[in-house]
Amino acid sequence: MAGGGVDDRGVSQGPPREPVWTARRVRALAIQGVILAVLLGLLAWGIDNAIHNLQKAGIASGFRFLGNRAGFDINFRLIDYSPASTYGRAFVVGALNTLTVSLLGIAAATVLGFLLGVGRLSRNWLVARTAAGVIETVRNMPLLLQLLFWYTAVLAPLPRPRDAFSLGGVAFLSNRGLTVPRPLTADTVWMVGAAAVLGAAAALGLALWAARRMRLTGRRLPVGWAGLALVTLPAAATLAWGGVLLGWEVPVLKGFNFAGGLTLVPELLALWLALTLYSGAFIGETVRAGILSVPQGQVEAARALGLGPAGVLRLVVLPQAMRVIIPPMTSQYLNLLKNSSLAVVIGFPDMVSVFSGTTLNQTGQAIETIGMTMLVYLAISLAISAAMNLYNRKMAIVRR
C-alpha cells in the first residue's frame, strides 16, 4: 500500500497522506522557483533599462575603450606611463598603486599594532594609558577625516622645496613630499634577489633541521637570528661587492623643485600615515584580545619551568595568542586594502581614483569601469579569505 491512510481495521499505517502543495519538497521547489524568477526578472528589467539608457545617452559599451589613448597623466607610478598610454595601462598603474600603498600600510600597521597592543597591556601605567589613549582617539574618528587632516592640515602647510626640512642633507621633506636618494643599479640587480631567495631556502632548511634536532635532543638553535642572517647577508654582500650598486642619486634643488632622487608624493604619505594609524589601532585591540585570551595559568606554568619574561612571551603566550589574533588581523588587512580606496578624496592615483574616477568621467562607461574596479578588490579579498580559511583549518586545535 503506497502512501499513508487508514486500512479497513482502522489502524493508521505510516504518516497521513499530505496534499501535494504542502509537501516539503514541492513547497521548497516552488519557493525557490518564485525567488529565482523574481531575481532574473529584475535583472533582465535592469539590463533592458540600462541598454536603453546607454543608447539614449550615446555611451558605448564593451571593453574596447581599454585600448584607447587615456590622455591624462598620473603623478605616481611604478611602471612607465604617459598620457599617450592606454586606459588598460592606466588600470594596471592604478591597481599597482593600490597594492603598493596597501602593502606599505600593512607592514607599518602590523608593527604599530603590536606595539600598541602590547603597550596597552603593559604594567607601566604611563605606557598603558598612552597606548589606550592613542587607540581610543584614533578608533573613534572616521578614517576620511583623519586622512583629510594629515593631508590638508599637516602636509600641505609644509615649507616649499626651497625651505624644505633637510634630513642629513640627503633626504628632504617639503610640500612636494618626501624626496630620498635613489639607488643607481646595474642590470645585474636580479642577482641580489636571487641571493635573497637562496638565503631564504637555506634558512627554511635550517629551520626544518633545527626543529627535528629539538625533537630528538631537546636542544634549541637561534633559528630566528640565523635565518635573518642567511637571508640578508648574502644579498647585502652581492649588493656591496657584486658591482650591482653603482651609487646613489642624491636629490638636488633645481628651480622650484628637487631633481633626481625618489619622491614619495604627499598624497601617498598622507594615505600611508592615516591607514597605518587607523589600522594600527584596530590591530592593537586584536593583539590585546589575543594575548588576554591565553589563560594566566599558562604564564605561571611557563615561569615555574624557569622561562624568563621574554621566553614566556615568545614561546608560550604568543604562539597561543596568534591562533586568536590571525583571523581578525587578516580582516583588518582586508579592511586596510579596501580603505585605501579613500585615496580618491585626496587625489592619490589608486585603483578607484584612476578608474572609477578619471576613466569613468572621460568615457562615461560606468558599468564597465566600476565593475572592473570591484572585481580587482573582490579577487584580492576572496583570495585572502580562502588562504585564511586554509590557515585556520591548519591552526585549529587538533582534538584527539
Place this chain on the structure above:
Amino acid sequence: MIPPLRDHVPVPTSARNLPPPVVRTGPWRWMRANLFYSPWSTAATLLFVALFAVLAPPLLRWAVLDATWAGGTRDACLDAAGGLRPGACWVFVKVRFGQLMYGFYPVAQRWRVDAVALTLVLALAAVLPWRPAVQRVAALVGAPLAGAALAWTAGGWTAALAAAYLAAPLLLAADCEALDRVRQRSALARAAAVLAVAAAAGWAGSVLAGAPWAAAWCALVLGAGVLGLRFRTVRAAALYLLALVFPVLAHALLVGGGPALPVVPTEQWGGLFLTLTIGLVGMGASLPLGILLALGRRSELPVVRLTCIGFIEFIRGVPMITVLFLASVMLPLFLPEGVGIDKLLRALIGVALFSAAYMAEVVRGGLQAIPPGQREAAESLGLGRAAVMALVILPQALRIVIPGIVNTFIGLLKDTSLVAVIGLLDLIGMIKTATSDPNWLGFASEGYVFVGLVFWVLCYGMARYSLSLEQRLRTGAPSS
C-alpha cells in the same frame, strides 16, 4: 557521633586572628609599583614623560592659551600686521557652527530638525535599556527640560504633536477596562473603525499640513495599536511607535509640504543633521535586512542560500566607496528612463546595503552560538518554524551579539562620512566646503579638530553604552 552541621562551616580566613595585611598605598608606593618597577620600565616612563613635555605645551598653547575665541570675523584671528595669530582660530568654527549642524537647511526652518531630534532622543530614552539610576535622573531632569526645549523651539502645534507622540505609548500600554471591552468586539468592526479614523486623519492631514499619507498612516498604526494589540509594557509600545510611526512623522516634518511647512529639498540638508540621518536610517534598515540575510544564509533552500552568500561576500569584498558609486552612478542607469531618484535616497540605499552585509555576518555569529537543543526543545513544544525562530532563537542570538551590532553601528556612523565623496554635504563635506572658502583659508586644522571631536563623542559614547549594556546583560543572565 555526628556533630551539628553548622560546626562544619569553615571560618573565613579573614575572621581568624591574623594580622591585617600591610597596606601599601601613597603616591610614592604607587609610582614604585606602576612606573618604576624595573630598569626598562623606568626608561620607558622617562621617555614618555619627555615626549609629553615636548608635545603637550605647544598643543595646549595652540588649542587654548593662544587661541582666539571672541569675535565674529576673520579679522579677529589676525594680528596688527595682518598676519595670522599663532593660536587656533575657534572663531571660524563659531561662525560656521550653524552650517556644520544643519547644512543649508533654511535658518527659519531649523526648529523642525530640532523637534525631530528631541523627539527621537526622548523616544530612544524610553526604548533603550538604561541603568535604573540613569533612568530616574533622566525622568526627573531630562523630560521637563526636553519638553521646555521642544515647546520653545517648535512652539504651538508641533510641540503638541510631539507631546502626543510621547504620550501615545502610555495610552497603548494603559491597563484600562473600557479599552479591553472594545478590544473584544469583532475583528471586522475594529478594522472598519481603524480604517475610518485613518481616512479622517488623512483628510485632516491633507487640509492642515499637505501630508495626507503620513497622517493616515500614523492614525492607522495608532488605531491598530489601540484596538488590535495589547502591549504589556510602555517600552514595547514605545518600540512599536518608534519603528512604525516615528520615521513617517520625521519624514513629513523634515521634508515638509503644505502651507505650514514649506518644502525643504534634500539638497539643502547637511552637516551633523545629514550625518545622523544617514547613520540612523542605515542602522534602522541594516538590522532587519541583516537578520533576513543571515537567516537566508542558513536556509535549506539552495537558491536562497546561494543568493544571500553571493550578496554578502560580494559587498564585503569591495570598498564602500565603490558601493556608493554603484548606487549613485549605476543605479539610475538600471531604472526606466525618467525615473529620477533623489541623491540622498541613492546614498541611503548604498549605505543600507553595505552595512546589511556586515550586520548579516554579525547576526550569523549569534545564530551559530545557539545550541541545537534550543531549537529541538522549542519544536518538541509544538512551535512552528517561524515561531521557533522569532520566539526562541533570535532573541537569544541577538542578545549575544549586541557588542557586534553596536560595533557595526559605530563603523556605519564613521562610514557615513564617505557620502562626502559622492557630493553630499554631511559633516565632512560641510567642513571641506568651509575650509576651502577663500575668506577663511588657513583654518583647516581647527575645522577638522572640531569635526573629529564631534565624531569622537558620538562613537565613544556608543561604545561605552554598549560596554555597560553587555556587562549588565551578563550579570542578569548566567547563560552564554
